[in-house]
Amino acid sequence: MTFAIREYDSRDFNRLYQIDQACFPPGIAYSRRELAYYMSLRGTFTLVAEASTQTQEIGGFIVGKKHPRGMGHIITIDIVASFRRAGLGSLLMNAAEQRFKKAGCHVVVLETAVDNESAIAFYKRLGYFVVKTIPRYYHNNIDAFMMAKRIGEKASEPVTMARL
Numbered sequence: 001m002t003f004a005i006r007e008y009d010s011r012d013f014n015r016l017y018q019i020d021q022a023c024f025p026p027g028i029a030y031s032r033r034e035l036a037y038y039m040s041l042r043g044t045f046t047l048v049a050e051a052s053t054q055t056q057e058i059g060g061f062i063v064g065k066k067h068p069r070g071m072g073h074i075i076t077i078d079i080v081a082s083f084r085r086a087g088l089g090s091l092l093m094n095a096a097e098q099r100f101k102k103a104g105c106h107v108v109v110l111e112t113a114v115d116n117e118s119a120i121a122f123y124k125r126l127g128y129f130v131v132k133t134i135p136r137y138y139h140n141n142i143d144a145f146m147m148a149k150r151i152g153e154k155a156s157e158p159v160t161m162a163r164l
Contacts, residue, residue, distance in 0.1 A: 001051055001053065001059075001083075001086075002051075002052045003049040003050060003051055003052060003059055003091060004050055005047050005048070005050075005091065005092065005095045006050055007045075007047065007048070008039070008045075008046035008047065008048050012048055012061075013035075013036070015058050016046075016048070016078070017030075017032055017035055019058065019061065019078045019080055020076065022080070022081065023078040023079065024078075025140075026139075026140070027139040027140030027142070028113060028138050028139070028142070030076070035076075038065075038075050038076070039063055041065055043065050044064065044065040044066075045063070045099060046062070046064075047061060047062050047064075047092060047099070048061045049079075049083075049088055049092055059080050059083040059088050060077070060079035060080055060092055061077075061078055061092070062078075062093070063075040063076050063077075064100065066100065066103045070104055070106040070152075071105060071106075071108075071109060072096070072099075072100030072103070072105040072107070072108040072109070073108070074093075074096060077089060077092055077096075093126055096108075097149075097151050100151060101151055101152045105152060106151060107151065108128075108148065108149050108151055109131070109147065110123065110128070110146075110148075111137060111147070113137075113142050113143070113144055113145075114133065114142065114143045114144060115142060120145065123147050126149065127149045128147040128148060129147060129148065129149070130146070131145075131146045131147060131148045132145075132146050134146055
């Protein structure tokens with residue numbers, strides 16, 4: 001199955017919320033209010049992966065935010081379980097990274113639970129690396145890894161906490 005990446009439409013919200021609830025356990029999944037808040041922040045974009053079929057089923061989405069000083073932040077990436085390991089996550093991450101590059105970002109950061117081995121492996125395959133551990137980042141007191149990747153013109157410079 002092939003997917004097209006498109007901009008979020010407010011009519012997608014309920015489905016995106018359902019996907020987020022299915023993708024993450026309590027304490028990590030966003031409440032309706034949290035998801036709506038993050039998606040509405042200034043500098044934020046939401047990209048939706050929609051099946052190129054008559055059903056136009058949503059297979060996943062990504063929320064990213066451009067921060068000052070050339071930093072992009074992946075707030076969440078959610079893929080429907082039946083579409084995982086088929087390249088959809090990479091498609092969404094690449095689309096977000098391209099969006100960040102066009103906006104002048106030179107580094108992308110994200111957080112993931114330290115016990116989410118599949119996500120950590122996925123991000124590492126895409127060139128992300130662990131910058132630091134954030135203690136008790138999630139509501140259920142699970143630590144998170146902050147991961148980063150250099151993109152754009154300054155991609156050859158090392159990433160340090162001072163430069164984030």
